[in-house]
Amino acid sequence: MNIFYQDKLLSHIDSFTLDTLPHTLLIQGDLGSGKHLIADYIVSKFEFPCIDITEQLNLDTIDEIYLSSQVRFFIIDTDNISVKEQNIILKFLEEPCATAYIILLNSNKKLLETIIGRCYKLVLHPYSKEQLKTFLIEGCSEEILNVAKTPGQIRCLIENDFIIMMEFADKIFNNIGTANFSNCLTIPNKLAFSKKDNGYPIDIFVLILIYKSASIYDVYMLTNKLYNNLCMPNVNKKYLFYNYLIDLKCIYNEKFRRVKV
Amino acid sequence: MKNLEELKYKIESRSVSDEMIIFKISDTDFICTQYIKAISEIRHLEIEYVDSLTFLIPNSLFDNVSDTLKVFRCDSIEEENIPYKTDLIIITKKISDKYIDYTYEVPKLEDWQIKDYAYSLLENIKHKDLDYLISICKDIYRIDNELSKLTIFSDKHQELFNQFISDDVFSDLSNYTVFDLTNALLKKDVPKVNLILKELQNIDVEPIGLVTILINSFRDVISIQFDPRMTAEELGIAKNRFWAIKRNCGFYPNTRLIKIFYMLNTIDFRLKVGDLPASMIIDYVITNILGDS
Numbered sequence: 442m443n444i445f446y447q448d449k450l451l452s453h454i455d456s457f458t459l460d461t462l463p464h465t466l467l468i469q470g471d472l473g474s475g476k477h478l479i480a481d482y483i484v485s486k487f488e489f490p491c492i493d494i495t496e497q498l499n500l501d502t503i504d505e506i507y508l509s510s511q512v513r514f515f516i517i518d519t520d521n522i523s524v525k526e527q528n529i530i531l532k533f534l535e536e537p538c539a540t541a542y543i544i545l546l547n548s549n550k551k552l553l554e555t556i557i558g559r560c561y562k563l564v565l566h567p568y569s570k571e572q573l574k575t576f577l578i579e580g581c582s583e584e585i586l587n588v589a590k591t592p593g594q595i596r597c598l599i600e601n602d603f604i605i606m607m608e609f610a611d612k613i614f615n616n617i618g619t620a621n622f623s624n625c626l627t628i629p630n631k632l633a634f635s636k637k638d639n640g641y642p643i644d645i646f647v648l649i650l651i652y653k654s655a656s657i658y659d660v661y662m663l664t665n666k667l668y669n670n671l672c673m674p675n676v677n678k679k680y681l682f683y684n685y686l687i688d689l690k691c692i693y694n695e696k697f698r699r700v701k702v
Numbered sequence: 703m704k705n706l707e708e709l710k711y712k713i714e715s716r717s718v719s720d721e722m723i724i725f726k727i728s729d730t731d732f733i734c735t736q737y738i739k740a741i742s743e744i745r746h747l748e749i750e751y752v753d754s755l756t757f758l759i760p761n762s763l764f765d766n767v768s769d770t771l772k773v774f775r776c777d778s779i780e781e782e783n784i785p786y787k788t789d790l791i792i793i794t795k796k797i798s799d800k801y802i803d804y805t806y807e808v809p810k811l812e813d814w815q816i817k818d819y820a821y822s823l824l825e826n827i828k829h830k831d832l833d834y835l836i837s838i839c840k841d842i843y844r845i846d847n848e849l850s851k852l853t854i855f856s857d858k859h860q861e862l863f864n865q866f867i868s869d870d871v872f873s874d875l876s877n878y879t880v881f882d883l884t885n886a887l888l889k890k891d892v893p894k895v896n897l898i899l900k901e902l903q904n905i906d907v908e909p910i911g912l913v914t915i916l917i918n919s920f921r922d923v924i925s926i927q928f929d930p931r932m933t934a935e936e937l938g939i940a941k942n943r944f945w946a947i948k949r950n951c952g953f954y955p956n957t958r959l960i961k962i963f964y965m966l967n968t969i970d971f972r973l974k975v976g977d978l979p980a981s982m983i984i985d986y987v988i989t990n991i992l993g994d995s
Contacts, residue, residue: 524976622960623929626921675974680917680967687964 444478445592446572447565454483454563462487463561464537467545470565472520472644473593476546479563483544484514491516498526503533512540519547519556523675527553534559550672568592588652597645606641610653614660617686618693625686634678643678647671659692704806706733713740720745720788724779724797724805731775731793732842733808738773738791747771747789755784816842823849827859835872848872880907884915887991888923888950895988902984909983913970916987919950920963927951927959965990 444451466483468476484491491514494502498517506515517530531553533543545552545560568591576592577585578599585603589595598606609631617625633640647668654660667685671678703726712718718741725734742749750770771789778796797805820832839845851871852859866872878898883905886894898905926932926947934944954962969987972978978986 621928622956623925623927623932626925670971673971673975676971677974680970683921684964684967684971687960 444475444482445575446568447475447479450479450563450565451482454479454486457483457486459487462542464539464541465534465543465545465560466563467547467557467560468563468565469547469549471567471591471594472548473589473591473595473597474548474565474568475592476548476565477516479565480514480516480544480546487514487542489514489542493518495522498522498529500529500532503529506533506541507538510540512542514542514544516544516546519545519552520550521674524553527556527674531556531559548672551674588648590648594645594648597642598649601641601645606646606649607653609641610646610649613650613689614653614693617690618696620690622687622690625690626683628686629679629682632682634682643682644671657692660689663688663692703802704804706806706808709737709806713737713744716744718744722784722787722790722792722804724792724794724801725808726797726805727793727795727808729810730842731808732811732846734791734793738771741791742771745771745789749773751775811842816845820845820849823853824859824863826857827852827863831860831863838872878905880905880912880915883907884912884919885950887916887988888919888953890953890992892992895992899988907984909980910970910973912984913966913973913987916991917963917966917970919947920959920966922947923950923954924959924963928956962991 462483468479470476470479489512493516495516495518506513519527519530522530530543530545534556537543545556570586573586573589573592573595574583576595577583581599582603584607585595585598588603589598613628631640632638632646633642647664650664651661651668654664663685667681670676670681709718709723723741725731725737727734738749741747746769748770751773753774755774771791772787773791773793775793777794779792779794779798779801784790784792784801816836817829817833820836821829824832835848836845839848851866852862855862878901883895883898885891886898925937926944934941937944939947966987969978969983973980973983
């Protein structure tokens with residue numbers, strides 16, 4: 442298992458023993474920073490069985506955990522869980538089980554404060570541009586480093602054809618002022634708002650939009666607002682994006698009108 | 703396949719055997735439940751609804767002795783081997799040909815049959831009153847349920863029916879659905895919206911669901927209204943759906959459509975982050991869509 446540039450965090454994890462390992466850990470880091478790798482590192486160090494219960498978060502699962510005498514790790518990716526599911530986790534955190542070690546993974550998305558307060562936090566260190574350069578594959582544009590902040594984001598941008606995504610973002614910004622709303626509403630068809638959808642993942646595409654919008658203040662602030670709203674739990678990302686497009690069109694229409702005058 | 707009339711004859715002549723019966727349905731299983739009830743009465747058996755056919759494998763000497771009529775419901779039995787069993791009734795939509803000798807095809811319940819059923823149960827109630835009751839019930843089970851409120855009394859059914867109407871006993875019935883409300887909003891049909899709002903507590907309208915349906919509907923209208931040259935193929939939808947959406951175009955000006963769409967998306971976000979209470983949503987949505995028209 443190769444985890445790069447997180448030596449401080451790894452040595453902190455190495456210092457844990459079975460007696461000192463907290464029963465609830467919260468691993469925090471940007472999307473693609475290596476949270477799953479860190480979780481796997483912890484699990485392999487202590488060699489207990491591990492189950493990902495993100496898709497089965499309900500009271501029956503919690504009851505089963507309490508009734509089991511086997512020591513196990515349980516991983517929960519909190520990025521897309523609802524407030525109701527967070528409350529289920531909270532119930533569990535308030536009365537920890539001696540045989541269960543819970544590892545929560547969070548990409549700095551909004552989590553209930555009461556959950557954060559009950560967990561031992563392990564925070565991944567941000568990556569520098571020089572460090573990220575080592576993750577680029579041959580032939581990749583270094584412009585990716587202006588967009589991606591983590592190795593996972595670099596990989597995702599490469600897999601989804603970074604250049605095509607950049608061109609798509611350019612097309613949006615260049616044409617949205619003059620396109621009719623009917624055409625604007627077809628833009629989300631090229632994006633993936635959930636795991637089931639095909640298209641460019643919205644969580645990655647919004648990073649490109651932020652980068653591309655940096656030169657226009659209103660657009661940059663609007664795009665950052667979209668990015669922050671996408672971090673809220675349980676929201677419909679597609680509907681957020683629709684409103685983003687409407688606001689964007691209004692900004693560009695206004696700019697066009699001013700230029701015309 | 704066997705004829706249902708044959709089974710009906712056996713029931714009427716009280717000559718139903720313990721042989722397995724399979725009902726092949728295409729719609730509701732209401733007719734089957736009537737037959738099951740009749741068979742259980744004739745053979746003096748309790749009815750037991752089972753979740754699987756695994757009970758058919760005998761575990762002991764006593765397993766073949768039973769005083770229950772087992773009923774099993776499923777979507778299809780094609781590959782499964784049903785060990786021959788007595789006092790077993792299966793209700794299914796698809797059945798393998800190897801069980802054709804046990805299978806009765808149950809026809810779809812027609813409207814005139816439902817009316818006949820209601821008229822026969824309550825002969826001394828005016829037909830137009832029963833027709834009204836049938837029109838406001840959503841399905842045959844609901845009709846049967848409402849009729850049973852009257853049939854438990856031996857006479858004076860018409861008097862009781864009138865009493866029930868004035869006491870609002872049937873007031874929780876409505877033939878409006880959430881789609882009637884959304885269609886009325888899309889067409890800016892204020893009188894219809896008012897009518898539906900009066901019966902709102904009887905309609906199953908879930909606030910988040912209403913907002914989602916409206917968002918999708920207004921988005922579809924925008925896609926077509928803003929581009930009159932748009933076709934079903936370009937939108938990737940069926941032609942009949944395209945024309946149904948087109949009929950909803952033109953009730954709001956373009957700028958108003960965008961404002962409504964934006965407002966609905968915002969409401970969805972505020973609902974999901976807990977900024978808006980769900981109890982207020984229906985009134986809030988209707989006021990904001992129809993207001994300022």
